[in-house]
Amino acid sequence: MSFAQPSLMPSFTRPPSRVAIVRTADYGQDLGAQLYEALQEFALPVKGMKVLLKPNFVEPDPEGIINTHPAVVGAARECFLRLGAQSVRVAEGPGHERDSEAIVETIRLRDFLGPLHDLFVDLNLDEVHPVNLRTRASRLRQLYFPRTVLEADYIVSLPKLKTHHWVGVTLALKNMFGIVPGCCYGWPKNVLHWAGIIPSILDINSTVRADFAIVDGIVGMEGNGPIQGTARSSGVLILGDDPVAVDATGARVMGLRPERIDYLAKAGALLGHVQAEKIRQLGASVESVRTRFAVLPAFQRLVDAK
């Protein structure tokens, strides 16, 4: 229950997290089969559940660099249906672009999922309800969240492996900014910036925690992300049942030190594991897939020199 039972427990009491790295050359592979095999390791309790996939759809980009690739979204949907989910919907509230239809049509989501009319939810325009935030990292105290999110039984964050010009990287935790509805907060959701991006990431994820995360690192973005960077292929999907551990692993794959990424270091206290020794690595090793991502000068301190 993504909203009803958030896991807020100190790291030292939390059992080790599991993160799998799946090598895959490109989006033309049988991603559904590869992902399904990896998901078997997790024995996910999704049977009969309403699953919500939250990709990172930012703006119309036919090049496939900015947004979670639709092939990954399609594969994830296929897998969760195979695992017995009652329904699997795709929902996003883009931060800048109001025309969600323009995004999903430009990236050809329909080609991978079929008709979208009853499948895709624009979280920016969904019915909303006020929710008291479970932590006080920011001064926000309360946010309105979309009904679709609050009623989901199981939320899967599906970000792209990208650098980010404000906070270093954007992965599963930062991706949850997209559940904050534009109809209340605008495009961009500037209230989150004024409350502090890092504390807002923490407050949102402490209140609506993704149950699972799958990072599209087949082609990511380096440099001036999350929109104006350049494509960087890592050829991986990174997945796990702890979004903090998935993000920490994603950062390591990018050649960055997650404990130096401010919001990840803080998330490591209550929301999940950052330390490598607390993460049980499945599939390929980080070292075998490491692809050093270029970062802006302001984030050189994040680079792992090893």
Added chain:
Amino acid sequence: MSETPNPESRVPHPELRLPAPVPAILLHSQNSDGGWGYHPASPSAVEATAWALMALGASRPAPAPAEACTRACAWLLAAQRADGSWPPFPGYPQGCWVTSIASQALHLEGGAPAAVERGLHWLLNAWPAEGTLWWRLRQTLFPSPVTAQDSSLRGWNWTPGTASWVEPTAHALLFLRALPAEMLSSRGNERRSLAERMLFNRMCPGGGWNSGNPRIYGVAGVPRIGPTAWALLALRDHDARPEIQSSLDWLEGACAAVHGAASRALAHRCLMAFGRRVSPLAPLLGELYSHNHFFDNVLTMAWVVLALQEENRSDAGRLKTDD
């Protein structure tokens, strides 16, 4: 939220086919409380109601019955806060950018001058958070390496306590532009001028607008259809300026490749308002509608109606000229 949806509006009407009867789709989506949600059968929202009202108002005499507009006006009036602003939904704790849109809708519909005046008063006193003395001092001492823009030029924000952005500024300007000159005090004119300068300052190099960051880390921002169309419509009185012409050029080129009905309708309406020739909208919209039914998005439908109305006006004008 607590408003009452119309359960019947959940079921698409079998006779509602694009392009002609879009206003009928809108009518069919009106909630029993008089407002519109962002989607049929969802709780009434100020922005959706205001745009639906403007679209139906523009499409009269047929097929919008006056009764539907009257109920929409009544819903908007009931949703106005004591301070003159509108929240996104009734019960939401603060007013925001939708104040511009609700005020404009009521002004165009007529019959609620006091509410419009109170909306105007709130807007003229609603300042974004940047540009204060403290803000400017901080910017001078610690300039942002990420963005570069003149923060002394202030427009309007999405929500109180945040910064100016292109779209809410454009909506406020469109409302001010719709008012008769005598309604605007000198302060209103000053704010209008300041906001117009802000929009020009936030234009992307080469033309067009994005949400409000023309440069990120020295790299030119990428314009987008929606903010560009709104900014251009708001700056329509400056059509001789080269920035406007280059932005129209960008919009003309960009809109051919866009796959969203909302963006396409906005671009179409904007280009026609500036007298640019465009290909007919209806066939394209029919195709887009067949894909996703516009995701039942009431805003999209309202903007489509307004674009089709602009097209009709433009065609009528052309016929008259040709005669």
